[in-house]
Amino acid sequence: MTDLIQGSAARGVSSASGKRERLIDGARQVFHAQGVESTTLADIANAADVPVGNVYYYFKSKDDLVQAVIAEHADEIQARLAALEHHRTPKARLKAFIRMLTDERELAARYGCPQGSLCSELDKRDDELSRSCAQLIRLPIDWAEQQLRAMGRRDARELAVALIASYQGIALLTNTFRDPGLMAGEGRRLERWVDSLG
Amino acid sequence: MTDLIQGSAARGVSSASGKRERLIDGARQVFHAQGVESTTLADIANAADVPVGNVYYYFKSKDDLVQAVIAEHADEIQARLAALEHHRTPKARLKAFIRMLTDERELAARYGCPQGSLCSELDKRDDELSRSCAQLIRLPIDWAEQQLRAMGRRDARELAVALIASYQGIALLTNTFRDPGLMAGEGRRLERWVDSLG
Amino acid sequence: MTDLIQGSAARGVSSASGKRERLIDGARQVFHAQGVESTTLADIANAADVPVGNVYYYFKSKDDLVQAVIAEHADEIQARLAALEHHRTPKARLKAFIRMLTDERELAARYGCPQGSLCSELDKRDDELSRSCAQLIRLPIDWAEQQLRAMGRRDARELAVALIASYQGIALLTNTFRDPGLMAGEGRRLERWVDSLG
Amino acid sequence: MTDLIQGSAARGVSSASGKRERLIDGARQVFHAQGVESTTLADIANAADVPVGNVYYYFKSKDDLVQAVIAEHADEIQARLAALEHHRTPKARLKAFIRMLTDERELAARYGCPQGSLCSELDKRDDELSRSCAQLIRLPIDWAEQQLRAMGRRDARELAVALIASYQGIALLTNTFRDPGLMAGEGRRLERWVDSLG
DNA sequence: CATGAATGAGCATTCATTCAT
DNA sequence: TATGAATGAATGCTCATTCAT
Secondary structure, X not given: OHHHHHHHHHOOOOOOOOHHHHHHHHHHHHHHHHOOOOOOHHHHHHHHOOOHHHHHHHOOOHHHHHHHHHHHHHHHHHHHHHHHHHOOOHHHHHHHHHHHHHOOHHHHHHHOOHHHHHHHHHOOXXXXXXXXXXXXXXXXXXXXXXXXXXXXXXXXXXXHHHHHHHHHHHHXXXXXXXXXXXXXXXXXHHHHHHHHOO | OHHHHHHHHHOOOOOOOOHHHHHHHHHHHHHHHHOOOOOOHHHHHHHHOOOHHHHHHHOOOHHHHHHHHHHHHHHHHHHHHHHHHHOOOHHHHHHHHHHHHHOOHHHHHHHOOHHHHHHHHHOOOOOHHHHHOHHHHHXXXXXXXXXXXXXXXXXXXXXXXXXXXXXXXXXXXXXXXXXXXXXXXXXHHHHHHHHHOO | OHHHHHHHHHOOOOOXXXXXXXXXXXXXXXXXXXXXXXXXXXXHHHHHOOOHHHHHHHOOOHXXXXXXXXXXXXXXXXXXXXXXXXXXXXXXXXXXXXXXXXOOHHHHHHHOOHHHHHHHHHOOOOOHHHHHOOHHXXXXXXXXXXXXXXXXXXXXXXXXXXXXXXXXXXXHHHHHOOOHHHHHHXXXXXXXXXXXXX | OHHHHHHHHHOOOOXXXXXXXXXXXXXXXXXXXXXXXXXXXXXXXXXXXXXXXHHHHHOOOHHHHHHHHHHHHHHHHHHHHHHHHHOOOHHHHHHHHHHHHHOOHHHHHHHOOHHHHHHHHHOOOOOHHHHHOHHHHHHHHHHHHHHXXXXXXXXXXXXXXXXXXXXXXXXXXXXXXXXXXXXXXXHHHHHHHHHHOO
């Protein structure tokens, strides 16, 4: 979280009240819960406890705020992946990664994967936002590929793609059926699969 | 398509002009291309070449039209799964199923899976529509489970879930990266996986 | 006025209630009284006794409505110039033209020349509207040039420009000083000037 | 320009940074280019390179700033008219005055007469500003009247009004048609007219 | 059956103005 | 004296929905 605050300060806005951060965080939550299109700026302002007109002091448009939310997602993903480095082996890291994802299955059952559903919605568009949100998927793929390559797999990229696809897919199913058990089961299956990679 | 028209006719509306069918089909396409929330009734009426005011003769609300689109999706899925029955073995059916899905990879690269992205969007809601669209995912899972059970797998349900999750996930990745090659690769991997099930 | 209704019908909208016409006419009046920029769509809708949301059924934007107002101004100018044709000599026509303009001096004292102040405001922009409103000035110049040429003046264009400039200028002064007498005086001067042209 | 700065200093504000002067001058330019209504305080602050919040230290409202711009216009007009005094005869002064005005025809072709278009816009209002800006027109009329009276004209006032009206009118036409040639031609015509006054 | 017209609630965005420091 | 931050009342515009014919 410290990273995020520094990130914002680096962007030129530093405020003791942290409204910019609250707006980004509020937006991230309501986007996850309602989708971008269904979320009004009033929803966001309300979630961040900021007057509506004030939003435009920090973001020049709704899209600009979406961009900031994507950037925060990216920051958070990188931080969480970095936190997995303390595991000694790539195999342990991958399994910890899977557990980290499946730990959020209750939230996924209600609203889906925060990054995946965001991409799914923005992908309908064909603008900078849809291109920007791709990094939210690319980061974990690249990271998984590194781990798999460290495990000696020649097909590291393909397996990394399959792993993230499985996660994104089970997140969708978990959300659709409102059943966190689906993600728990798939998580165990994926951990066994990682074990089987040798 | 014949199936779909019969489906509509069975619902009690028979019209020589087929406006209802055109509206459902137009809506299905624009929903896929733009998402439900971003699509106006004017967009749909325009795509179906039907006057805007006329939409409310066939559907009592936009949600009602979404419901009809879900029903048409369900009809089409059942028809396509039924068409796979001519393959003699469950394994052949599963592999044909995978090929059927990956054949649409160009469309998926642009707009994602028609059913998956619809579910992803409607899942944010918590109403009848979000519950209704679950069948679009349940149908292929149930079908795959049957095939896997016919292959003697005790873990047929879990594998069926994993298979559909993999497809939905790779559809999202394919869409996000605008790369049909991802789905082609994953399709081959899944076919090998089916082969390995014994 | 008949011309205007036909004009609107020719544009594809025919309505017994004549809302389109009322909107154009209302807009023309409030634009004259308040200026385009200071006039809200609510002002116009109110002046035309039409609900605000309904304005967009007839005009796709505020600029589109401004364009329609310009077109009505142009129609009216042409009709009024045509009505001067019954005067037998070009000199009589020019003097009648001057009288026609100065007859509006009370309105000019309060709000300026309807066409001139519109051009003055739109000229700050550099778009289609600013180009379009130029016809409101060109039409009377062209007409005056014809009359002057019929009087045998080689310098007809230059004199026509000077005549319209004098009118536009005195309209501004009349408005600025809220003094219709200024326009009355200048009108007499211009009539004498026309007489002196031989 | 020196005159203008003294003018501001005389009003009781002396600042090494000259922000007040920069604001007035910036406002004058953007008002001329965009009109008063279309100009935001941010535009002005930006043109003057002054922080937005700082504007209210020097002016208590936007209208107050407009008032100051009018005052600066008045100061400048008086200075420029005074500078014409070195011509020996009133006729020479009037012709120099006409040349002074037409020298700005390129700017007029793009944005109209700075004072005339300001009056045209403010005249729509009926407040202190609309009354105040009248002096921008009255000053040159009064000056021209003096010159014409010095030439022995009994109808000096009427001719002065006609002269300024011709200038304001040709400025509007020049702006509307984006043609500086119109003003050049009218300037020559007006100079001949002055010569003809005897 | 069909549809042009109408409607009002709501949305993103702007901006003059205020205020704490 | 200076200013970044804040604020709320508009504004232009959209759109699902209704209705008269």
